[in-house]
Amino acid sequence: MKRIELKESEYIVMPAKILEARMMTAQEKYFKIALEEGISLDHEPGQFVMISLLGIGEAPISISSSPTKRSYFELVVRNAGKVTNALHKMEAGDSLGIRGPFGRGFPVQILEGNDLLFVAGGLGIVPLRSLINFVIDNRRDFGKVHILLGCKKPADLLFANEIKEWGKRLDVNFNCTVDKADPDWKGNIGLITSLIPGVNLNPKRTFAVVVGPPIMYKFVLIEILKKQIPEKQIYVSLERHMKCGIGKCGHCQIAQYYCCKDGPVFSYDQIKGNPEAL
Ligand SMILES: Cc1cc2nc3c(=O)[nH]c(=O)nc-3n(C[C@H](O)[C@H](O)[C@H](O)COP(=O)(O)OP(=O)(O)OC[C@H]3O[C@@H](n4cnc5c(N)ncnc54)[C@H](O)[C@@H]3O)c2cc1C
Ligand code: FES
Structure with missing residues (x-):
């Protein structure tokens, strides 16, 4: 899978698309997401991404899928405030920004x-x-x-x-x-x-x-x-x-x-x- 120079900067927001979205409980929504242009996220278990919504803000969210799934990644988001509320209104096909993956994961x-x-x-x-x-x-x-x-x-x-x-x-x-x-x-x-x-x-x-x-x-x-x-x-x-x-x-x-x-x-x-x- 193709890697991109853009990922070398932790400041740059990478475009991504929601492949699947559904409510899991009354408060938590599941998202299956892929970075655009076939780029792999290449994360370690325990790392997180910054979800970036233009004009709204950013929020750190843990990556829930295993790195063994390379063509997409999964998140579960609790509706807690500004960013997560806007994210809950998004559905499959919508675009959003991703920075990361960040942090020290499980060893x-x-x-x-x-x-x-x-x-x-x-x-x-x-x-x-x-x-x-x-x-x-x-x-x-x-x-x-x-x-x-x-x-x-x-x-x-x-x-x-x-x-x-x-x-x-x-x-x-x-x-x-x-x-x-x-x-x-x-x-x-x-x-x-x-x-x-x-x-x-x-x-x-x-x-x-x-x-x-x-x-x-x-x-x-x-x-x-x-x-x-x-x-x-x-x-x-x-x-x-x-x-x-x-x-x-x-x-x-x-x-x-x-x-x-x-x-x-x-x-x-x-x-x-x-x-x-x-
Ligand atoms: C490393 C990491 C991983 C996370 N993973 C997930 C995840 O997988 N799923 C998920 O649903 N949430 C996760 N969170 C929490 C999530 O980041 C916050 O709920 C989110 O940032 C709230 O942003 P908002 O703009 O929607 O809410 P805001 O409008 O910023 O705030 C809403 C309310 O939540 C409080 N708040 C904001 N951020 C936090 C925080 N980090 N901890 C406690 N209270 C907070 C505010 O004080 C306010 O009361 C994670 C946080 C961290 C640091
Ligand atoms: S969030 Fe800025 S130093 Fe950790």
């Missing part, structure tokens, strides 16, 4: 050959799905895989059909929970922390990857540390207000780090004890 090369514990809460499944599908597409390069998902209620579950397929795989240990069930829900009920004690893992060779809302980190990390997984084998992806996305404006600063450039993925030993981070 795929370090994870290779090891067992993995994925923990996602709420919208956290959006960036983590990129890594999970990358691992599934390269399954022989990784050891045991445990996936734990949690959300408030069954109607909030994103990618429900795809998640069902993960659950059916014999080479993945999968568990999902909701805080509050409805009459059709057959799975677990309770907070995601309740799933962690039941995971049978070897802490020496397990790397944990946690993505979710800030309130979830504190309690999930306590449970993961109880499993004796070393701190440098635990990764989290953080979210901060961003403007430039490339380490120039300082909007996303967490102590000595710029979340956009040094993160959004950090190892726990990098940010532990930093009240601005967790």
Whole structure:
């Protein structure tokens, strides 16, 4: 696939087209997007793009698809304000601008050959799905895989059909929970922390990857540390207000780090004890 010199500048907005758009839940909309002229985004799992809407503004959004899908990329956007509201009004065939991909993603090369514990809460499944599908597409390069998902209620579950397929795989240990069930829900009920004690893992060779809302980190990390997984084998992806996305404006600063450039993925030993981070 053709690469373009334009991508060499992180300031330049690349034209892109929406191939598919649909509401996934009451608040979240799915977008399948391709850069124009057949350019590949070439991202790493855990990176984000800046969505740029002319005359409206920019917003950082995680890339949800695996880099193994090279002709398009997928986003899931919650309607939160100016840019995301305008994006929600867009449909297949509409054009938009993309800068990126940006940020330090999940350390795929370090994870290779090891067992993995994925923990996602709420919208956290959006960036983590990129890594999970990358691992599934390269399954022989990784050891045991445990996936734990949690959300408030069954109607909030994103990618429900795809998640069902993960659950059916014999080479993945999968568990999902909701805080509050409805009459059709057959799975677990309770907070995601309740799933962690039941995971049978070897802490020496397990790397944990946690993505979710800030309130979830504190309690999930306590449970993961109880499993004796070393701190440098635990990764989290953080979210901060961003403007430039490339380490120039300082909007996303967490102590000595710029979340956009040094993160959004950090190892726990990098940010532990930093009240601005967790
Ligand atoms: C690395 C990264 C990845 C992200 N990935 C996704 C994603 O995959 N899907 C998704 O729906 N959202 C994601 N977000 C959040 C998304 O960027 C914000 O919701 C968006 O920027 C809001 O822009 P807006 O113009 O629509 O809202 P605005 O009009 O700017 O603001 C609306 C409200 O949201 C608040 N807000 C704005 N930005 C943030 C923020 N970063 N964190 C918390 N509150 C904020 C504002 O204070 C205001 O109350 C991500 C953010 C980061 C930093
Ligand atoms: S968003 Fe500008 S420095 Fe991170």
